[in-house]
Amino acid sequence: MVETPTVRRTGKAVPPDQLKPKFIIDKLNLWFTDAHILKDVTFNIPEKHVTAIMGPSGCGKSTLLRTLNRMHDLNPDCKITGSVKLRGTEIFNPEVDINDLRKDVGMVFQRPNPFPKSIFENVAYGMRIHGERAHKVVEQRVEEALRDANLWNEVKDKLHQSAFELSGGQQQRLCIARALAIKPDVILLDEPASALDPISTSRLEELIEELEGRYTVVIVTHNLQQAARVSQYTAFLMLGELVEFGITDEIFTAPSDERTENYLRGIFG
Amino acid sequence: MFGLCGLSVVVVFGMLLLIIVFIVIEGAGVISWDFLTEMPRDGMTAGGIMPALVGTLLLAVGAIIFALPLGVLAAIYLNEYSREGKLRRWIRMGINSLAGVPSVVFGLFGLALFVNLLDFGMSLLAGSLTLGLLVLPIIIRATEEALKTIPMSFREASLAMGATRWQTTIKVVLPAALGQILTGVILAIGRAAGETAPILFTAAVFYMRVLRVGLMEQVMALPYHIYALMTEGIHPEEQEAMAYGTALVLMVLVLLINGVAIWMRIRSRKIKKW
Numbered sequence: 001m002v003e004t005p006t007v008r009r010t011g012k013a014v015p016p017d018q019l020k021p022k023f024i025i026d027k028l029n030l031w032f033t034d035a036h037i038l039k040d041v042t043f044n045i046p047e048k049h050v051t052a053i054m055g056p057s058g059c060g061k062s063t064l065l066r067t068l069n070r071m072h073d074l075n076p077d078c079k080i081t082g083s084v085k086l087r088g089t090e091i092f093n094p095e096v097d098i099n100d101l102r103k104d105v106g107m108v109f110q111r112p113n114p115f116p117k118s119i120f121e122n123v124a125y126g127m128r129i130h131g132e133r134a135h136k137v138v139e140q141r142v143e144e145a146l147r148d149a150n151l152w153n154e155v156k157d158k159l160h161q162s163a164f165e166l167s168g169g170q171q172q173r174l175c176i177a178r179a180l181a182i183k184p185d186v187i188l189l190d191e192p193a194s195a196l197d198p199i200s201t202s203r204l205e206e207l208i209e210e211l212e213g214r215y216t217v218v219i220v221t222h223n224l225q226q227a228a229r230v231s232q233y234t235a236f237l238m239l240g241e242l243v244e245f246g247i248t249d250e251i252f253t254a255p256s257d258e259r260t261e262n263y264l265r266g267i268f269g
Numbered sequence: 270m271f272g273l274c275g276l277s278v279v280v281v282f283g284m285l286l287l288i289i290v291f292i293v294i295e296g297a298g299v300i301s302w303d304f305l306t307e308m309p310r311d312g313m314t315a316g317g318i319m320p321a322l323v324g325t326l327l328l329a330v331g332a333i334i335f336a337l338p339l340g341v342l343a344a345i346y347l348n349e350y351s352r353e354g355k356l357r358r359w360i361r362m363g364i365n366s367l368a369g370v371p372s373v374v375f376g377l378f379g380l381a382l383f384v385n386l387l388d389f390g391m392s393l394l395a396g397s398l399t400l401g402l403l404v405l406p407i408i409i410r411a412t413e414e415a416l417k418t419i420p421m422s423f424r425e426a427s428l429a430m431g432a433t434r435w436q437t438t439i440k441v442v443l444p445a446a447l448g449q450i451l452t453g454v455i456l457a458i459g460r461a462a463g464e465t466a467p468i469l470f471t472a473a474v475f476y477m478r479v480l481r482v483g484l485m486e487q488v489m490a491l492p493y494h495i496y497a498l499m500t501e502g503i504h505p506e507e508q509e510a511m512a513y514g515t516a517l518v519l520m521v522l523v524l525l526i527n528g529v530a531i532w533m534r535i536r537s538r539k540i541k542k543w
Contacts (some may be wrong), residue, residue, distance in 0.1 A: 069429060076352060103431035113422035116445050126430045129440065175426070182430060 013232050013247040019046035022186060022216040023068060028082035031064060032186040034073070036240060037063050039083075043235055043245040048219040052209060052231035052248065056223065058258065058262065061220045062110075065188050067104040070098055070180065087184075103130060106179030111195045112171035114163035114178070119155050122163045122174055125156040126182035139182055149177035150207050169200025173207060180215075189219040195225065205230050224264065228252050236260050289520070296517030299510050309476065314507035320478070320480045324393075324488030325522070328472065331397025332461040333335060333402050337454060339401075340408030343442075347409075348416040349438050368406035371468035375403045380470040394484045396472020403467050404457035405422045410534050418540055423474035448537030455530035457483020465492040475501060491519040 005041055021044035037060045045051050053061045063072075070091060072078040084091050091101055095216050102239070125144040143158075146152040151173045155166070163174055172192055179187055193201040201206040208214050208230045211217050216226075221227050227234055228248060235245040236257075255261045294331075307317030343364075351357045379399030387396040419442050427437040458462035465473075474487040475497035 071425070074425075074428070097501075099431040101431075104427055106428040109429075111422065113420070113426045115423060115426065115441055125427070125440070126432075129427075129430065129432045129436045160281060180432070214503060222389065249377065 010112050013249060015247060016046050016233050016245065019049070021045060022047040022195065023218075024083075024085040026083040026085075026158075028067065028084060028171060029062075030067060030072070031062075031079045033077045038067070039224075039240040041237075041240075041242045045216065045218060047216050047234060048213055050212050050231045051232060051233040052227035052233065053218065053220045053235045053237060054222060054227045055223060055237035055243075059129055061222075061237050062190050065190055065218060065220045068188055069102050069107055071107070073098060078208060081234065087237065102132055102161050104181055104184050106182065106184035107188040107190060108172070108175045108179055108190065109195060110124070110191045112168055114166075114171050114174050117163060118160045118167070119163050119174060120159040123181045124179060130182060145177040145181035146174075148180050148210075149173045150203065150210070152179055167200070167202060171174045172200070176207065177203075177214060185216070186216040186218065189217065191220050192224070193221075193223070201226075224252075224263050236263070238263070238266075292517050292520055293514060296511075296513035296515075299514035300517060302512055304514060307403045308478070308480065309511075311434050312504060313476065313502055313511060318489075318491065318494060318511075318518065319489045320477055321489040321494040321515065322381040322518065322522075323482065324473075325491045325519070327482065327488060328396050328400055328468060328490055329458045329461040331393060333454060333458055335398055335401035336405045336457065338406050340405050341412050341450065343405075344412035344416060345443075346407045348413050348530055349442065351433060363441065364406050367402075368410075371466075372403060373469070374401055375467045375469060376469050378402075379467060384471055390485065391470070391472055391487050392473070392485045392490050393472055395484075396468040396488065396511045399467045399471045400461045400464060403464060404461050408453055411456070412446070412450050415449035415453070417440060418449065419445050435492060436529055441533035448533060452530045452537070455526055455533065459526040460528070460534075462526065463492060463519065465490075465496060466495060467480055491515055491522070495519070 023045040025044070026042050028038055028041040033120075041064060053100070055061050057084075066072055067080065067084060068086075068091075072080065080092065086101070086105070089096065115125060117125070120142055123145050124138050127138050133142075142153060147157060151170060153176075155168060158165075162205065163171065166174060172195075176187070176192075193204050196204060205226065208217060208219065212232070219227075219230060231248045233246065234248040234251045236243045236255075237253060238259055240251060244251060244255065244257050248257075251260065256262060256265060283309055289345040305322060306319050308319060310316030340454045347357060347360060351360075376399065379395060379402070383389045383395035383398050384391060387395075388400075423441050423445065424437050427441045428434070432440070467486075468490055473490050473493040475489070475493065477487070477489055495515050498508040498515065502508050
């Protein structure tokens with residue numbers, strides 16, 4: 001037995017292969033110029049659960065996450081082979097509208113990155129670019145999104161102040177509200193707590209747990225405790241290879257691969 | 270070495286001060302409200318410089334109306350759309366070379382293209398277009414510098430929500446860069462207001478009896494008015510006093526414009542928090 005962080009979640013989790021998959025990732029390979037970053041990554045991300053991608057720095061976990069909403073399209077040096085299907089549709093298919101894909105697959109980044117606009121306008125931004133003009137609708141959905149992000153009570157009296165006046169933790173929850181406001185199916189979180197203090201981090205983790213069941217959440221983290229606390233399923237990545245994927249509790253208590261066990265023991269990472 | 274550097278600063282600063290003091294002493298005598306608001310009279314030895322003042326303002330504004338959209342869009346292409354590579358390097362080099370072309374060459378080019386080929390004649394339109402070309406590199410560079418200061422994370426956040434590149438540029442990047450772009454624009458206005466050679470063959474007339482304002486009308490302009498006062502006419506002494514007065518007005522105008530730019534730069538630095 002390895003010493004593991006406490007797993008908060010109880011109750012029996014269903015093995016991932018018995019769940020409806022949101023993403024089907026098949027033999028995904030990715031290169032930046034000559035560096036082979038992802039190697040034959042194959043697994044399914046189950047729908048409406050929280051899946052953590054963990055692994056040591058540089059293992060390709062953020063790269064994998066950014067593949068899911070095609071953020072690598074911005075990088076001309078990036079080459080991808082293999083397949084990623086979202087609800088059965090190949091996302092690399094040239095006929096897929098990348099803006100529609102990103103509307104369905106929202107993303108929150110490592111560092112809070114609100115726009116230099118008011119709190120209200122930050123959350124309304126996504127609706128506006130997707131053509132929502134009715135002020136009533138926008139107003140209502142801004143409130144909804146801020147409530148869902150556990151931020152409403154803190155900001156309801158200063159919606160029209162600059163988003164930069166919020167604390168780092170609040171800014172990050174604002175970014176989640178901004179992503180939720182366009183009603184995505186999937187939310188990708190790229191080490192969302194890495195720039196936050198412990199209290200802000202725990203509030204953020206509470207929020208992530210609340211998103212479970214309503215959204216498919218994929219969170220990248222190098223923090224083992226965090227992966228254990230917030231996720232039901234964990235993918236463990238090392239040097240670009242998927243070492244194992246399964247129920248978080250099982251990965252933490254009985255890893256099937258020696259490399260996972262060593263990582264959990266803190267031998268590397 | 271320190272002493273030599275210090276001395277250089279003193280010399281440079283002294284020269285600047287000397288120019289200002291000299292112009293003020295020579296020119297202040299003729300300055301009055303009437304000087305700013307009246308037509309020139311008596312073979313330009315009396316009256317004011319109102320049409321030249323109006324003409325310079327019109328030319329500067331006309332140049333910006335032309336150069337601002339063109340310059341900002343070009344900078345957006347370079348910074349937001351094009352990828353690092355040969356083409357972009359060539360375009361940048363071209364823009365830098367454009368900035369180095371002597372202004373009298375712009376004047377000749379304006380004469381050939383706008384006045385003759387497009388048949389605008391000597392006019393406010395032809396002069397504004399020529400001055401616009403002259404300040405285009407200033408606006409492109411200022412806009413590019415401004416766009417570069419906007420963090421990538423803003424663009425990523427917008428694109429990740431399914432915004433197009435154009436939406437991202439218009440709704441996130443440009444508003445954030447606006448203060449700095451305007452600073453560049455105002456510097457360009459100052460530059461356009463002070464130039465003589467580009468309007469020499471394209472727009473400027475050295476005397477008009479009544480003020481006529483129109484796109485196809487010729488205009489008087491402050492810098493050209495100084496030139497005319499010093500080289501034409503038959504009352505050199507009285508005209509010289511008027512020339513210094515005009516120079517003072519032009520100098521104050523350009524300093525004011527630059528002052529606004531400096532003020533805006535300071536302000537946008539204070540507001541910026543990222």
